[in-house]
Amino acid sequence: MAAQPPHLHPHLPAPSHVVAKDSEGTQRRVEQQTVTQHVLRETGGDQDMAILINALQHAGKVTANCIAKAAAVGNTGEVGEQNFTGDDVKVLDIVSNNIFITALTNSGVCAILVSEENEEPIVVNPIPGKNPQYCVCFDPLDGSSNIDCNVSVGSIFGVYKKCSARGADINDVLRKGKDLVLAGYVMYGSSCELVITIGDGVQRFALDPAIQEFMYVGDMMMPEGGGKKIYSANEGNSKHWDQEIKDFVEECKDSGYAARYVGSMVSDVHRTLLYGGIFLYPADKKSKSGKLRILYEGFPMAMITEQASGIASCGMFNGSIQRVLDLQPMGIHERCPIIMGSERDVNMVLSKYNKVLTKELGI
Secondary structure (H helix, E strand, O other): OOOOOHHHOOOOOOOHHHHHHHHHHHHHHHHOOEHHHHHHHHOOOOHHHHHHHHHHHHHHHHHHHHHHOHHHHOOOOEEEEEOOOOOEEEHHHHHHHHHHHHHHHHHOOEEEEEEOOOOOOEEOOOOOOOOOOEEEEEEEEEOHHHHHHOOOEEEEEEEEEOOOOOOOOHHHOOOOHHHOOEEEEEEEOOOEEEEEEOOOOEEEEEEEOOOOEEEEEEEEOOOHHHEOOEEEOOHHHHHHEOHHHHHHHHHHHHOOOEEOOOOOHHHHHHHHHHHEOEEEEOOEOOOOOOOEEHHHHHHHHHHHHHHOOOEEEEEEEOOEEEEHHHOOOOOOOOEEOEEEEOHHHHHHHHHHHHHHHHHHHOO
């Protein structure tokens, strides 16, 4: 039998280069900011905001663990029913929704919750003597139709500070996206990442599984000049698109753009923020208001995109070209079209709509 290499022998000390490497790794962990430390520093020590981000990251960690072991423990497939919007409900939709509701309710800083999986808002009973300020809108598992084939999915959230002096009601969340104080998403992929903005740039954190902390990776900013030439859209719907969207996509194909589409908004937008290009989920003849929900998909991702120097537009929507964050939702599950990404590419789409408007107005 071959002799065991000395550096693997349990009774011999590790070589100095191994010790040094481990020491460097430990030192890096000590020096890196956690997401809680970042929020406390950037908000001047806002304890309630720190508690909220702790609840959100805790929900993300627990959801990541449930996803990782879902196949092994049998938490896959559909539950055999549809939710109130007509979507097939996956087992993990229910699991992740319960995780987020429990974490946010128990935080003590949330007044009202809106989830994709609940038809009505959830008004949280406050801790006696407390007046919680935060209203959280979330999609507990975006892209869950992909979950059983092991494709990256995520959770999305947007946070308002309530308007009501006491208590909370639906008007605290039926507000424009530009009123958000926090937006973010957790992506469950080859690694688990948390991306947030509190209105001053976009920060990226990665979950260190050894210590179960989200550690600061860096700021996210879309590549200068638009980055890689990538368009991301579900072309299965293309025959129902506006002609302007069809023309844009054909121009992309003719000018060397690559097509990339995961089918999970978190994954597709995450790639767009890092590499550049454009993500489109436009309205069409079948879904005239689009498919993505304003409060917990459109608004949070639009805030993140704009904070990363991109543009988030609805394209032509309800008779005019509109910025996503300027929309005024009338219902908690209202939908909107999405055209978001680099300034270079979004403006190419909008210029086509502007030409039509100019022609119609005779300018």
